Amino acid sequence: MKLRRIFFIFFILALLSSCAVLWAEEELPIDFERYSERVLIVKCGKFYMDQVIAIATQKGIVMIDTGKSPTLSTEYRKIIEREFGRKDFSYVINTHYHFDHTDGNQVFSEAEIIAHENSPERMRQFDGRRQDFIASRESAMEQWKNQLKALDPNSQEAQRLREIIISQPIMLDDLANNYILTLPTITFSDRMSLDLGDITLNLIYFGQGRHTGDDIIIHCPEEKLLFTGDIFFRGSFSIAFSAQFDAPRWIEVMNDLLEDEKEIDWVYDTHNGRMPVKFISLWRDYLVDMWEGLNAAKKEGLSFEEVQDRFSYDKKFAYLEQSGLDKEQLRREHQQNLRFTWMRVLEQQSAATLLEQIISESGIKSALEKYREIRSKKEQKYYFDETEFNGLGYRLLNGKRIPEAIEVFKINIEMYPESWNVYDSLAEAYMQNGQNDLAVEYYQKSLKLNPQNTNAVDMLQRIKKKKLGTVPLLSPIS
Ligand SMILES: [Zn+2]
Known part of the structure; x- marks a missing residue:
């Protein structure tokens, strides 16, 4: 019920755009923490946090990341100017290209913007897909609202989802109406040192395979601080996001940073407050x-x-x-x-990439033969990855190659029979193929493994209604 009230308030205030921020402040508290005389941390939200850093130096104010929305970043800027009593923004540093780190750049457009050399092209690509991104987030909103209904309202996950649901419309409205692509003006490939008079910032490229591949780490020796963007999360010891990761470089960067642990007291990432340096030295030891x-x-x-x-x-x-x-x-x-x-x-290669190539060159039959061959020989040359196969299946599905997509999703089920998501994907492909009985069978299998899969519940209802002939079948969510 509370949610409805919030959305009603939002609806009214969205009509009066100048009030949207007031509303945002009320529902998404914008807060700040003075780490030291020179370092200010501005945060929005408690569980789905947008966290930007401002450092007052002899050569102007430096921002580390600018948040996910120009509307919110305008509020951050006001706080920073008030707290520091100055407005001479000289540099913005983007830890990587993701929208929730760079979409506020335009609010500080008088500053030089620094990022890794891979970032500008990725920002341009994201900008080119902006309308698709907005559409996908809008359809995800329905799923988040359904998920929220199933949760204990006081649980941390429910509070996180509520913040996402509240902040998305502000962010999406900005992206649709108020966003200006503001690219880095200075890039570097390996390392860069910024002499700001009383403060030095050492920018180091982290390497491929951890988050986006254009991630940088920023070390400030005078304040004994490390800023890590999305590279580290306090709550997890996962290592790689893909099997193609640059472990030797990561180790070199981490050893260099942690050479003398006294140089760093705290580590700030962009979404989780701060963590003691012990956390990342443990991560390094583990790696x-x-x-x-x-x-x-x-x-x-x-x-x-x-x-x-x-x-x-x-x-x-x-x-x-x-x-x-x-x-x-x-x-x-x-x-x-x-x-x-x-x-x-083992320097294994991706089986999904190999099969995608075979499908496009010689068709699904040859690809399936190759798959059987790899499996029967237990070849160590290739690796299988559930996410990669799922991605391949969806690329085929979106390209209207539904029979091929079905075969790829079947491979994923064979490889990962315990994963609810692989059954959900196959069910979707069957549904698009008009094989509703099979779609029902696989959505049910998915639900059995994960009763929280609200997408499966929705889809089963749609199929049921269609059978009764009362409601036309809606196009499925991809
Ligand atoms: Zn990110």
């Missing part, structure tokens, strides 16, 4: 132990089963519990980390 251990295992010619046994969480990595994170979560993340690191150590 080094995995990387060196698995490279030695490769030389010994161990199988993955032997690697899993020798490098099990309990035998080697229980020290991660010093982080205070839940042991079961750490065990789960370790399984995935071990798999990715082993793929990387």
